Amino acid sequence: MVKSQQTGDQTMIKKINTAIVFDSVLKNGPLSRAQISERSGLNKATVSSLVLDLIDAKLVEEIGQGESNGGRKPVMLLFNAQAGYAIGIDLGVNYIRGVLTDLLGHVIEEREWSMKRPDLTSGLKQLTECIDKLIALAPESPYGIVGIGIGVPGIVDDKGTILFAPNLEWGRVDLQQYVEDKFRVPVTIDNEANAGAQGEQKYGAGRGIAHQIYVSVGIGIGTGIILHKELYKGASGFSGELGHLSIEYNGKPCRCGNQGCWELYASENALLEQAGKQGLPEELDELIASAEAGDERTLALFRSIGSYLGAGIANIVNVFNPDVVIIGNRMSKASRWLEEAVQEAVDMRTLSYHRERMRILFADLQDRSAVRGAAYYAINTFLGKVRNVG
Template sequence: MLQTGDQFLVKKINKSIVLETIKKNGPISRAQISEVTGLNKSTVSSLVNELIQEEFAYEIGLGQSKGGRRPLMLLFNTTAGHAIGVDIGVNYLLAVLTDLQGNIVQETMLTIANLSFENIVDLLKQTIQALIDQAPPSKYGIVGIGIAVPGIVDEHGQILFAPNLGWENVDVKSIIQGHFHLPVTINNEAKAGAMGEKIFGVGKGIAHSVYVSLGIGIGTGIIINNELYKGCNGFAGEMGHIPIEPNGKKCRCGNRGCWELYASENALLEQAKALAIPPAPNEPEITLAHLVTLADEGHHEVINLFNQVGEYIGLGLTTIINTFNPELIVIGNRMTSAEKWLINPITRIVENRSLAYSRKQLRIQFSGLNMHSAVFGAVSFAIDDFFANTRISL
């Protein structure tokens, strides 16, 4: 909605500043908010009272005195509403219900066997409905649904191409929004992962970072100057499809020799099958978890397999390092479970192949959020969207 009238625009901006200050610095007093923001005390007091009435903030009692009256301390009301985040993987669906600070209230993990669009949409609806039914009562209820997908997503949330799911030009946003009558945001899962790490993970306080999602495929999310870099049409980060073998294998994207064909979970599993490594007892196919177990038990072929894949991962990371000169590279998604067997070949290749200047202040770290990076990012997009719309309605 177009804002008219200077006083309403100023109030909107000031109220947003006060709310963000409480969210980031609480418990905090009105006087401290005035000091931090530079807003006068009467303005802060008025805006805080509105936020309390709207249940976005509440008073928690008296703080320590600095020579005068003890101040009333304020805290952000994280349970004023809840959000749902979903990470649609190639063979899994991870969904969480969180409060407005991203704290998980409920979580669901499903294995996807049937990759048809209709089946995944049905699972998505069932999973979201189950989380809605489990949500505690709150002032604003479910404020939004964030969905992360392994594919190319435009600025309107349209999924243009998800090769590993076999999707092209599908409008999941309209389907889910129409079904639940709630705001829905759709984003690429690696971009969501980058935001998840920036807000909740090892990327906190890092201005320049790259999140590398190592799953069935590979995607990257790029943070430059504390902002998610999307490119001119929102498609930046498809580095899993950088060719590293000129005459390599054919990729689902239509190209040949893409990085993800040699450095992803899928590449690992395909090579394990080629070596006739048997699956775990009572399992129909070989899995990443089983390969990690075999490596831990000293299986030489599997250890060598991890070493080869780790070297290919390192080659791709070298391109990222030389191109973006990040402070931090975060490796996330399912391959984090194999950190023990991947970190040495990755480090060795990066040290041998990347420019010394580019890696001087670099850290490479496996995600502590494991598979939750993207789902936390999806939640953050939904919550940000809610607060953006709330501010506009002032």
């Protein structure tokens, strides 16, 4: 019994030490074995043994000699980002965007397809075809496709089941199970705004910022809430549906069953609806081109949508007191014509203490925040398993 306990303790210690060494190389490489020992406090023999295991596993590689500090030149170590590849999918209401990335999240391939018939049967068929095409583009690697992450415009439970997606008009769908059965790799499903928040925090405007709210403004509006650098999902995992804040008490009816929801007045859908009523182009890129040409009616329309967008953001600022609010998804492409009206509405409607140091940013990744965040989910799941190997 004692011997078994000692063996268990040793296995656990090795797992912990492997994770320490692996994270040192992943986050701070290139590093030498001596530098890892110095940073981690582990002795050099332990580090050398664990590094050898990671090299054998094709996760770490020797990349040549570094600078000498007086003795023999050290051999430098680097994480092998091409040990495997991840797929990220942003499942939109009228499009599917997909990326193939390496294990550091660098985009290797990117594709976008329109959702010609977004009913459930054809939608799942198109999703499967998109993933197949991305898999076919992956270079040879030791671990192949390590996982798939998918951001969807709706409420998702912790088993990856879509419970409610009013703009997509799909019912309950066990999407994680469906995709895992098809492709036999780990799959993570989350709300696209949560994926977008992760994408901006990891690769975009939110890097290094502790408290941030990502506002995804597309056909609808969703939000991803990051507090203390961690994604906040609420008691049941469903937080972030702030597109359904009521901003008009007796307002327009929403597909969610409520009325006067914020997304009815400040989303891309709201923009295009108003554009149609005014005889303006009913396509975002055409409206942007019209604004670039200085058309006054288009500029006024963007200002109006920006004011509504700012009104909802003001509520978010007053509730969460974030460091930044990041506006992303397709409407971020119109930042030039939205930002002034958004800022004015926020300045007018927020408490002065809350806005004193708060900044409004537009997503660095524009409409690619969610697809990059979805790929990050797949990468993070794989790296978590690596850290557990001992």
